[in-house]
Amino acid sequence: MALTEYPSGTTFPGRIGRTIGESDPAWPTPNRSQPGAANVVFIVLDDTGYGQFGCYGSPINTPNLDRLATNGLLYTNMHTTALCSPSRSCMLTGRNHHSNAMACITEGSTGFPGSNGAIPFENGLLSEMLLQHGYATYCIGKWHLTPAEQISAAGPYDRWPLGRGFERYYGFLGGDTHQYYPDLVFDNHQVDPPKTPEEGYHLSEDLADRAINFIADLKQVAPDKPFFLYFATGANHAPHQAPPEWVAKYRGKFDDGWDAYREKVFARQKELGIFADDVELSRHDPDVARWDDLSADEQRLYARMMEVFAGYFEHVDHQIGRLIDYLESTRQLDNTLVMLVSDNGASAEGGPHGSVNENKFFNNVPDDLQQNLDAIDDLGGPKYFNHYSWGWTFAGNTPFRRWKRETYRGGVADGFLVHWPAGIKAKGELRQQYCHVIDMVPTVLDALGIDPPAAIRGVSQSAIEGVSLAHTFDDAQAPSKRHTQYFEMFAHRSIYHDGWRAVCPFPGASFAEAGAGFGAVELTEDKLRELDATGWELYHVDVDPTETKNLAESERPRLVEMIALWYTEAGKYHVLPLDSRGTMRFADPRPQISAERESYVYFPGTQAVPENTAVKVLNRAHSITAEAELAENDNGVIVCQGSNIGGYTMFVQDGLLHYVHNYVGAQELHVVSNAAVAPGRHTLRYEFVPTGPPDLLAGRGTPGHARLLVDDDVVGEADFPVTVPLSLGIGGGLAVGRNPGSPITTMYASPFAFTGTIDKVTISTSPAEHHDHEEAARAEARVAMARQ
Known part of the structure; x- marks a missing residue:
């Protein structure tokens, strides 16, 4: 029996009698896509320069990106905003970043219409648009489009991925994360990685697994339903981390340095036809040392940093290839419109000398060449949060000037690949029309034959500001429809x-x-x-x-x-x-979900609290009090915050109560009880009293006297000569009963969950007498900018 359907909101066309036998049913028409509608995949790389893609002339091996270029189109004239969140807002809405209130990353928002960090609901995302046309919508990986003060479990959730039209989400909400110990969110809640680094975990592989699983979940039930996948990798943002076998491929490949790299890449770009023979290479950047002027140790260290980056890039290329292979093996690739782009030029956040622990930079702790050399064999692994130096940034943007955060073309000219065999006849061709990431949304809508919606969830929509590139797909000579584009x-x-x-x-x-x-x-x-x-x-x-x-x-x-x-x-x-x-805009006051207070209560079994919304304990007197019950052999973390690059942890091990303050990964300051904690209920307490002022410019937080108490009896004391001055670093958050992410101390392995019972943990603070607000603002800027 054929079903009768009718558009939702129109008059019921069936018949309603007093009994079922006297009645004829009719059903609201489900939201179905057009038959044969193409899938859409956006692949977004982070901090990847024009001259780092293999298909744009780089010696880095990127066979899967090259495959998209060979079987699709390589655009030579694509532009972004020079920064992460702003560019991503453009490519998802089709509007300029200031129209999206995203002048900067969300951490740098200010109280003006173009810069408040909250994408207006009248600027609908492509996910919201395609939902109306029967698409499944999935977001995988980096988000960084929610105001930083709104990414805790307290929400609000309306600007998380699931609040902006994505039906499923798996990834990290902030600007970057550890590749081996990531801060993961599944839909609207935090989750732990499925494996440990020792078991072979890496974020890029995990994201590819989830993308494939999401698509498989859909297609086994509704094989004809199209999907939109926004796949945003953590790579190639710092930390540059990759399995050692991928890094080993590049041993010695960059020993001739960044100046030689630029010359070779530029020559290859001319061979590929990306640039004409008479185009000149941009000048040597005055902020970058000449390679030949460096010491042998500097050359050895910097070359290794680039080997790690190259392995990192090839590794994520392989994961992208796994996704492409899956689409091909399931006969979906031909009718999938793939667009791959970087969000900005190569990053200069590593500074002039590079770093093996960015948290030192955040805290004004100088890097030491010998310490960096000592770490050289472990670069790329979970131990270090490393980033290459400015020289490789400059080289990575070959042939352009400058880098991310600046609007010379090194910051805003980016790789862009389009692949759609069922919709594009041309293969392996260049396209030189001027374009900008705001053009991605209108191009998709045009290619799919969809008009921009007048309203989304009852909100009238603003005009799309980008223009379609679909007319260039099969016509290399088609004129560009974009005549003007501002940058700031x-x-x-x-x-x-x-x-x-x-x-x-x-x-x-x-x-x-x-x-x-x-x-x-x-x-x-x-x-x-x-x-x-x-x-x-x-x-x-x-x-x-x-x-x-x-x-x-x-x-x-x-x-x-x-x-x-x-x-x-x-x-x-x-x-x-x-x-x-x-430096200063990051310290501007912003609306908070909860006012700062002197006492914070945390509970076990809850989500970790991100640094932006957690209690601030640095450079001030504070106490940590836990109400707990222990049996004879109970061990584990009571409370902690941070990661292996900086933080603190209070824990029980072998019956003893411990507190460790990890000073930017360089030193562990330790106080331990003089006797075992007896079984039973106890009040376990840590107290810190400053004994002098900090020297924030020198990277030294306030010294202080630390002591441990059990039921108000002092059981351990120590003097800490220094503490973390400004930032506990990336990862982990504040957690009770376990250490999520990388272990804060070398004394245990994560998560070292507490095996006893914790009722609650109360952290009390007093005013930060020694707090230098101006310097703290500068530090917040460095932290936020390095995380985009």
């Missing part, structure tokens, strides 16, 4: 218009030339007037794509028009006010 990041500005590009760098064309580093200079109205009069550069990028010939003087009328056009676009998209405070 931390007051570093530029604008493209019909083959020309004007750039106004801030604080200067390089840190060396400006005499100031990132965020060190606040842009004033007087300085802005000076910059608008004399600070803009002009490049004819249609013939000079690497921005080598500044035509600002010879083309002054054109430049004036370009500057005026930038301000027009800035007004249209809520770009103002300009904010260069890369």
